[in-house]
Amino acid sequence: MPSSPVRVALVGCGAVAELSYAPALRVLSAEGLLEVAALVEPNPESSRRLEATFPDARVHRDTTALSEGTVDLAIVASPPRFHAEQTIQLLREGVSVLCEKPMAATSLEAEAMIAASAAAKRVLAIGLVRRFLPAAQTVRALLAQGVLGDIQDFHFTEGGRFRWPTRSADYFRPGAANGGVLADIGTHLLDLIVWWLGEPMDVRYEDDAMGGVELNCRVELRFPEGFTGTVRLSRDCDLPSRCFIRGTRGWLLWSIHAPEHLTLHFEGTACVVSGRLHELPAGPSQPGAGRRVANFEQSFVEQLRNVVASVRGDARPFVGGQEALAAVRLVESCYRHRTLMPMGWLNEVEAARAGKLSREGSAR
Amino acid sequence: MRIAILGASGFIGSRLVEMFHLEGIAEVRPIARRVSSLAGPSRFQLDCRIADGFDRDSLASAFADCEIVVHAVAGAPDVILGTIAPVYEAAEKAGVRRLIYLSSASVHGQNPVSGTTESSGLSLRHAIPYNNAKVRAERRLRRLRARGTVELVVLRPGIVFGPRSSWVSSFADALIEGKAHLVDRGRGICNSLYVDNLIEAIRGAMSAPGADGEAFLLGDREQITWADLYRPIAEALGFDLNTIPDAISVAPDPMARRLLKRARRSPLARRLSSVLPKKARRALKSATSSLEDPKVELSAWTWPPPPRSIATLEMELLGSCRYKLPFDKATRLLGYEPPVSFDLACRRMVAWLGFAGYPVRDPSR
Numbered sequence: 001m002p003s004s005p006v007r008v009a010l011v012g013c014g015a016v017a018e019l020s021y022a023p024a025l026r027v028l029s030a031e032g033l034l035e036v037a038a039l040v041e042p043n044p045e046s047s048r049r050l051e052a053t054f055p056d057a058r059v060h061r062d063t064t065a066l067s068e069g070t071v072d073l074a075i076v077a078s079p080p081r082f083h084a085e086q087t088i089q090l091l092r093e094g095v096s097v098l099c100e101k102p103m104a105a106t107s108l109e110a111e112a113m114i115a116a117s118a119a120a121k122r123v124l125a126i127g128l129v130r131r132f133l134p135a136a137q138t139v140r141a142l143l144a145q146g147v148l149g150d151i152q153d154f155h156f157t158e159g160g161r162f163r164w165p166t167r168s169a170d171y172f173r174p175g176a177a178n179g180g181v182l183a184d185i186g187t188h189l190l191d192l193i194v195w196w197l198g199e200p201m202d203v204r205y206e207d208d209a210m211g212g213v214e215l216n217c218r219v220e221l222r223f224p225e226g227f228t229g230t231v232r233l234s235r236d237c238d239l240p241s242r243c244f245i246r247g248t249r250g251w252l253l254w255s256i257h258a259p260e261h262l263t264l265h266f267e268g269t270a271c272v273v274s275g276r277l278h279e280l281p282a283g284p285s286q287p288g289a290g291r292r293v294a295n296f297e298q299s300f301v302e303q304l305r306n307v308v309a310s311v312r313g314d315a316r317p318f319v320g321g322q323e324a325l326a327a328v329r330l331v332e333s334c335y336r337h338r339t340l341m342p343m344g345w346l347n348e349v350e351a352a353r354a355g356k357l358s359r360e361g362s363a364r
Numbered sequence: 365m366r367i368a369i370l371g372a373s374g375f376i377g378s379r380l381v382e383m384f385h386l387e388g389i390a391e392v393r394p395i396a397r398r399v400s401s402l403a404g405p406s407r408f409q410l411d412c413r414i415a416d417g418f419d420r421d422s423l424a425s426a427f428a429d430c431e432i433v434v435h436a437v438a439g440a441p442d443v444i445l446g447t448i449a450p451v452y453e454a455a456e457k458a459g460v461r462r463l464i465y466l467s468s469a470s471v472h473g474q475n476p477v478s479g480t481t482e483s484s485g486l487s488l489r490h491a492i493p494y495n496n497a498k499v500r501a502e503r504r505l506r507r508l509r510a511r512g513t514v515e516l517v518v519l520r521p522g523i524v525f526g527p528r529s530s531w532v533s534s535f536a537d538a539l540i541e542g543k544a545h546l547v548d549r550g551r552g553i554c555n556s557l558y559v560d561n562l563i564e565a566i567r568g569a570m571s572a573p574g575a576d577g578e579a580f581l582l583g584d585r586e587q588i589t590w591a592d593l594y595r596p597i598a599e600a601l602g603f604d605l606n607t608i609p610d611a612i613s614v615a616p617d618p619m620a621r622r623l624l625k626r627a628r629r630s631p632l633a634r635r636l637s638s639v640l641p642k643k644a645r646r647a648l649k650s651a652t653s654s655l656e657d658p659k660v661e662l663s664a665w666t667w668p669p670p671p672r673s674i675a676t677l678e679m680e681l682l683g684s685c686r687y688k689l690p691f692d693k694a695t696r697l698l699g700y701e702p703p704v705s706f707d708l709a710c711r712r713m714v715a716w717l718g719f720a721g722y723p724v725r726d727p728s729r
Contacts, residue, residue, distance in 0.1 A: 157721060162401075162404075165398075165400060166399050172402050172412075180403075210407050212406045212407045215403055215404055232721055235404075236528070236720075237719075237721055238533070238720075239721045342719070344711075344714075344716070345526065345527045345713070345715050345719075347387075353388070354386055357408070
């Protein structure tokens with residue numbers, strides 16, 4: 001593997017590339033770990049701003065120009081319906097891939113991506129950045145150590161008016177989009193659930209898609225250990241963005257948009273512990289708090305750092321294709337079992353038509 | 365009939381899209397300012413368009429082949445006023461037959477005098493800039509209509525509530541956060557209008573022959589108070605409205621507060637302060653103290669008191685209202701009869717609260 005900077009191609013120059021990947025790439029580029037060698041974007045209008053950010057990168061309109069000879073790593077940040085096709089093609093060309101979430105539209109596609117990675121002996125990592133958040137890692141460790149006792153139930157909610165500055169209406173077009181709020185932010189939460197609590201044995205799912213893509217959805221999950229949990233997501237209602245998990249010995253609450261904070265309650269106490277996470281102090285000093293843990297943006301950089309190290313052969317991808325597969329399967333299972341959410345404000349005529357449109361949408 | 369809905373992602377626009385599409389009343393074309401605002405209407409398979417309300421050409425292209433345009437764009441005074449001419453002119457360019465403009469009953473003020481009707485004179489001296497902007501918007505539209513070809517119907521709804529309404533969600537949020545308050549125990553008349561009743565009026569306005577150039581006040585059939593509106597929300601969330609305190613003072617709008625602060629720091633004020641006798645200074649301070657942020661004396665030995673409830677000027681005026689606005693003109697010319705009773709409207713409102721994730725005690729209500 002190269003000792004010189006890893007040559008990176010950014011495939012897709014939309015909002016996520018501009019707002020998240022570009023700043024992270026600049027940080028690691030300044031450290032000499034990588035160089036942005038290529039930008040791939042079919043729409044010249046969309047790539048213009050990133051061309052200014054990375055003036056040395058070659059600009060291509062499709063991925064066919066990318067190969068082992070030109071780049072080491074491709075970040076696939078194109079619309080999700082292109083993820084599988086582009087990832088497999090790049091892996092076959094000997095290029096490692098960091099594929100933005102959702103990994104693929106179907107589990108079949110995801111499995112083909114994993115197989116392509118194994119056959120090409122190239123890295124396949126998936127952009128599930130929340131696993132890199134210090135609070136998410138702490139929750140996993142606490143649960144693994146049984147700090148909360150036996151899990152009783154959990155309730156995850158996340159939502160608000162949709163404000164992601166997407167430029168294409170394809171984002172909401174059935175057929176072009178893989179789905180709505182579930183496929184989007186739901187992928188993150190379902191991935192965390194599997195990572196923290198294991199795979200559920202039973203899924204119930206409802207949403208409000210009536211011929212289009214869902215704005216709201218609700219998932220009920222049942223686990224082999226006997227506990228249940230719900231996930232409520234919205235691009236519409238201001239839901240508290242948080243993960244609440246209750247066990248026999250206490251509960252924990254993580255506000256998703258405060259990745260450096262955690263709130264805990266232990267049975268038998270009359271207080272909650274709510275505070276900022278810090279790293280362990282450096283060196284064998286007195287007990288205490290080290291520096292503040294990484295924030296969201298720094299965690300995004302850490303994700304990319306891990307992938308670059310994996311491409312160099314110095315690490316394993318923290319979220320490889322196989323690790324991300326369970327969330328793809330879970331999203332798929334939700335859509336397979338979809339029913340219409342009750343919307344008690346609709347009159348009888350509307351409710352009947354809504355049910356019909358929902359069923360027709362499911363059949364497509 | 366094809367109808368363009370401008371402001372389709374807002375509270376009224378989104379319900380209008382939903383209801384017209386699901387009831388098959390018209391072929392709906394939602395129009396929003398940015399792509400992200402299409403998330404709502406995209407629950408349905410519809411011909412959604414992007415157009416800026418200030419841009420006549422993009423609007424004209426979005427209105428193409430539409431017979432009716434509903435202008436349901438909400439916003440600050442600059443948005444209210446800045447979108448009027450572009451929308452009307454674009455409708456004309458696109459060959460639209462009728463423009464339905466959602467104005468507001470607040471053109472008559474939040475506390476209208478008894479006897480107010482559509483023919484009452486409109487003032488530009490309201491204390492709330494929104495009211496003045498709506499008055500100016502109506503006047504601009506009338507001037508455009510006088511020399512244009514697109515028919516115009518102006519609707520003046522009262523307090524529009526329903527699913528996704530901020531009247532509902534903000535009171536629910538305030539209850540949960542312990543910040544809810546009433547004005548005058550909620551005894552003031554709330555000129556309520558359930559959103560489905562507004563849509564019924566829009567439906568009438570689409571084709572009513574004698575409506576061109578007219579303005580219509582709209583309301584629910586029942587005369588209700590603010591307590592009547594808030595009680596179902598409180599009960600659904602497990603609160604007793606009787607325990608919710610009254611606001612203790614009027615908070616002037618933030619602009620007035622900022623101006624006062626600036627005036628106090630000015631060199632002139634400082635000079636006056638050193639010249640005026642102590643008594644005069646104290647009197648002046650007392651006269652302007654209601655414009656200041658309330659301050660609480662804190663000490664390490666005491667617990668902070670619960671937050672003080674302060675009504676905005678708008679809520680103070682609304683809460684003092686003693687007059688139910690009439691809608692008989694809408695009945696006469698638009699055939700408007702509110703199809704949803706206030707009781708049913710409240711049940712639907714509570715159903716939405718449950719849907720929206722509020723901890724509703726019995727979401728099946």
